[in-house]
Amino acid sequence: MFAGAERVADRYFTVLGVSNDRGEARLGLAISKRAARRAVDRNRIKRVIRESFRHCRPELPSLDIVVMARPAAATAETEELSRAMDKLWQRLVKRCAASSLS
Numbered sequence: 001m002f003a004g005a006e007r008v009a010d011r012y013f014t015v016l017g018v019s020n021d022r023g024e025a026r027l028g029l030a031i032s033k034r035a036a037r038r039a040v041d042r043n044r045i046k047r048v049i050r051e052s053f054r055h056c057r058p059e060l061p062s063l064d065i066v067v068m069a070r071p072a073a074a075t076a077e078t079e080e081l082s083r084a085m086d087k088l089w090q091r092l093v094k095r096c097a098a099s100s101l102s
Contacts, residue, residue: 008091012073012084017063025060027053036074052085
């Protein structure tokens, strides 16, 4: 399903997005033990991603989105993760807009 997905990434996350016909963006999370050993760290990362998605959802196109964490996310500050997600949402929107024009 995500074979032809738009992909944006930074040092903390990889975000995949593929268009859907639901009329709104949907979020999936893949936070592995390899990325964050402790459950408390995985849960914190998921909370940051969900909160960021909640704020940015109105601007997002109709996409199915999967966010995967990288090991650097486990030790990063919450504010840094939030800023990183905000930038990734913007890049994903630009990427999807550009690919729909092609």
